[in-house]
Amino acid sequence: xxxxxxxxxxxxxxxxxxxxxxxxxxxxxxxxxxxxxxxxxxxxxxxxxxxxxxxxxxxxxxxxxxxxxxxxxxxxxxxxxxxxxxxxxxxxxxxxxxxxxxxxxxxxxxxxxxxxxxxxxxxxxxxxxxxxxxxxxxxxxxxxxxxxxxxxxxxxxxxxxxxxxxxxxxxxxxxxxxxxxxxxxxxxxxxxxxxxxxxxxxxxxxxxxxxxxxxxxxxxxxxxxxxxxxxxxxxxxxxxxxxxxxxxxxxxxxxxxxxxxxxxxxxxxxxxxxxxxxxxxxxxxx
Amino acid sequence: xxxxxxxxxxxxxxxxxxxxxxxxxxxxxxxxxxxxxxxxxxxxxxxxxxxxxxxxxxxxxxxxxxxxxxxxxxxxxxxxxxxxxxxxxxxxxxxxxxxxxxxxxxxxxxxxxxxxxxxxxxxxxxxxxxxxxxxxxxxxxxxxxxxxxxxxxxxxxxxxxxxxxxxxxxxxxxxxxxxxxxxxxxxxxxxxxxxxxxxxxxxxxxxxxxxxxxxxxxxxxxxxxxxxxxxxxxxxxxxxxxxxxxxxxxxx
Numbered sequence: 001x002x003x004x005x006x007x008x009x010x011x012x013x014x015x016x017x018x019x020x021x022x023x024x025x026x027x028x029x030x031x032x033x034x035x036x037x038x039x040x041x042x043x044x045x046x047x048x049x050x051x052x053x054x055x056x057x058x059x060x061x062x063x064x065x066x067x068x069x070x071x072x073x074x075x076x077x078x079x080x081x082x083x084x085x086x087x088x089x090x091x092x093x094x095x096x097x098x099x100x101x102x103x104x105x106x107x108x109x110x111x112x113x114x115x116x117x118x119x120x121x122x123x124x125x126x127x128x129x130x131x132x133x134x135x136x137x138x139x140x141x142x143x144x145x146x147x148x149x150x151x152x153x154x155x156x157x158x159x160x161x162x163x164x165x166x167x168x169x170x171x172x173x174x175x176x177x178x179x180x181x182x183x184x185x186x187x188x189x190x191x192x193x194x195x196x197x198x199x200x201x202x203x204x205x206x207x208x209x210x211x212x213x214x215x216x217x218x219x220x221x222x223x224x225x226x227x228x229x230x231x232x233x234x235x236x237x238x239x240x241x242x243x244x245x246x247x248x249x250x251x252x253x254x255x256x257x258x259x260x261x262x263x264x265x266x267x268x269x270x271x272x273x274x275x276x277x278x279x280x281x282x283x284x285x286x
Numbered sequence: 287x288x289x290x291x292x293x294x295x296x297x298x299x300x301x302x303x304x305x306x307x308x309x310x311x312x313x314x315x316x317x318x319x320x321x322x323x324x325x326x327x328x329x330x331x332x333x334x335x336x337x338x339x340x341x342x343x344x345x346x347x348x349x350x351x352x353x354x355x356x357x358x359x360x361x362x363x364x365x366x367x368x369x370x371x372x373x374x375x376x377x378x379x380x381x382x383x384x385x386x387x388x389x390x391x392x393x394x395x396x397x398x399x400x401x402x403x404x405x406x407x408x409x410x411x412x413x414x415x416x417x418x419x420x421x422x423x424x425x426x427x428x429x430x431x432x433x434x435x436x437x438x439x440x441x442x443x444x445x446x447x448x449x450x451x452x453x454x455x456x457x458x459x460x461x462x463x464x465x466x467x468x469x470x471x472x473x474x475x476x477x478x479x480x481x482x483x484x485x486x487x488x489x490x491x492x493x494x495x496x497x498x499x500x501x502x503x504x505x506x507x508x509x510x511x512x513x514x515x516x517x518x519x520x521x522x523x524x525x526x527x528x529x530x531x532x533x534x535x536x537x538x
Contacts, residue, residue: 171380175444178340179394179451180370189397193384284383285433 039269042261049259059225059241062250069260071227075142075235076264079221080207082146082231087153088203094154095161095199096187110158118155125151126216134220140234145221149213153206160202164195169286197282204275208268214239238264291316291454291485292337297351299332299341306332308509310351314455314502319477319486321500321517323493325538329509330489334457337487338372339365356454370394373448373484374457378464379440381432381447388428390443391415394451410450417483418446419476438469442476449484456480458488462495474499493533497521505529507537 053068060067094110101107129148134140168191176186192199217223222234223244238260245257292314299307307329314320322330332341341347342365353360360368381390389396391411411428415421420442424435432443441461448456458477462470477486477499490496496503496517503520505513505528513526524530531537 169378169380171376171378172382174340174343174374174376175380175382175447176393176397177343178338178369178374178376179397179447180366180368181394181397182366185397185399190382190384194382196384285431286383 039265042258042265045255046258046260046262049255050262054256054259055263058227059256062253065252067252067256069236069238069241069256069263071224072236072238072241072260073263074227074229075221075224075237076211076239078142078229078231078235079146079149079217079237080211082143083149083153083210084203084207086147086150087157087206091154091157091202091206092161092192092199094158095165096192098158098162099165100187114155114158117151118159121215122152122213123215123218126219129216130219137232140220140222142221142228142231142233142235145217145235145237146231148216148220149210152213152216153210156206156209157199157202160205161195161199164198164202165191167198168194172286194284194286197279197284200282201275201279204271204278208271208275211268211271212239212264214243238267289316290314291356293352293354294337295352295354297333297336297349297353299329299336299350300346300348301332301344302346306509307336310511312504312511312514314485314487316485317481317483318501319481319488319499320502320504321496322487322489322504322506323496323532324491324506325532326491328506330491330506331459333506334374334459334487334489337455337457338369338374340369340374370398370451371453372455372457373451373453375441375444375448375459375461377460379437379444381435381440381443383431383433385432386429387415387424387432387435387443390432391446391450393447414446414449415443417449417480418442419472419479420446436469438465438472441465441469441473445473445476445480449480453484455485455487458486460489460491462490462492470495491538505532507532 053066055068055073056070057066057068058071059069094114098107098110125148129144129151133144133147137144172194173186173191176190177183181190217237217240221237221240223240224234224236228235242257242260242264245253245260248254290313294310294312294314297307297310298305310333322334324330332347335341335344336349337353337360339360341349355363355368355371382393385393385396388411391414392407394400395402395407395410412421415424420439423439424443427434432440435443441464445456445461462473465473474495477488480486481501488496488500500517503515503517504511505520505524505526507528513520513524513529515525520529521533524533528537
């Protein structure tokens with residue numbers, strides 16, 4: 001028996017282990033505190049604004065009580081839809097290309113630009129969309145806002161498509177090709193279905209990211225107090241409405257801003273939970 | 287010449303400037319099992335991948351020479367057609383993870399968009415799974431995912447999938463190297479059983495396996511075909527010194 005095995009030595013080691021363990025628990029639980037505080041705060045302030053009316057009516061002029069955010073809900077849905085229609089096909093195709101051609105020059109530049117695009121400040125994308133689309137068109141529009149958001153969504157979809165495709169074993173592609181399945185069908189019917197969960201996850205994360213964006217919409221979608229379904233006209237959006245109402249001097253409007261924040265946060269929260277469920281359920285085992 | 291299904295003349299395969307298969311000549315006999323033996327890296331996998339033109343997916347790979355399948359020049363055929371006539375089973379079982387067992391067997395039909403009556407497809411599924419010796423084990427689980435099967439079962443599923451296309455030749459690229467001995471024994475029995483329906487080319491670096499299942503044996507070394515003959519002759523009286531050394535364990 002040597003002194004490594006003594007009782008005292010063991011006790012001290014076990015104590016150190018325990019301290020270390022609780023230290024980890026403590027620090028990692030710290031990271032969820034901000035989120036909880038934000039949610040509690042928004043919930044407390046926003047819940048009183050929420051009723052059926054809040055979802056089904058338009059904002060009232062200053063001084064009149066009540067009023068809802070229907071215009072912003074419709075606007076945000078339109079913007080998300082325009083952005084998705086643009087970004088999803090382009091993003092998935094780009095991801096497929098990057099996975100198929102890992103080492104050539106073009107994919108190097110695509111990868112680089114996707115990474116840079118991800119880190120461009122959203123306000124800059126807004127300004128660019130303003131110069132490209134709003135100026136030539138001569139007016140603000142849902143289209144220009146959707147395009148700005150679509151550009152922001154692109155890198156997320158490209159990355160997630162590429163990353164999931166990378167995880168698919170090469171043997172699967174060979175299995176399909178060896179059956180005499182043409183290349184394009186191998187991609188469309190074997191590789192993409194097998195990576196569906198990852199691609200959908202990327203899309204949902206992308207939507208969650210852009211649904212809360214304000215800056216790119218300031219010069220593009222602009223905001224609109226009335227209900228609008230035309231992509232050619234300005235539309236309201238939840239974050240824009242929150243920005244405008246929260247910076248106004250009226251208490252009624254502050255309340256609506258809190259309510260809208262709650263709606264937005266609930267939407268993003270639900271989207272994230274769906275993403276998790278989706279990833280789990282459709283995870284493909286190889 | 288009716289019993290020759292595949293004729294390879296002066297085949298050279300290069301990866302970039304590196305020659306991996308050099309001047310290979312061979313005739314493969316119908317409804318026999320031909321084993322391709324040789325140490326790792328001798329070009330046997332490359333050789334059989336050229337036979338169904340899978341090498342075309344490897345960047346820089348280039349094949350020269352002529353391969354004739356049933357009197358047709360392989361290079362002049364559509365590669366997609368070539369791969370339907372010459373099926374392939376890989377080292378690691380690779381069933382399609384998004385498909386159930388039933389769909390995996392007829393994956394070649396589904397993915398190629400070949401439309402058939404449902405009853406015909408079901409008949410193919412049963413027939414091929416029976417041939418692959420898997421029917422009894424999976425007949426109640428046909429609509430479960432193929433990836434839930436054991437490794438050996440997955441490999442038999444892959445064989446069934448290849449058989450479903452009714453190929454002339456089945457290329458097996460070390461089909462048991464990822465499997466345990468019991469599953470290996472199963473597959474070997476199956477291979478012997480299958481030769482009445484299809485010509486089989488079996489790549490293996492397991493000498494004992496080649497001895498157990500094959501009718502003809504080729505020995506490749508450093509990209510060259512060293513010797514080719516009946517299994518009996520190759521294992522009892524190999525003509526070439528290198529073959530003898532490989533069989534006795536002195537090289538490889």
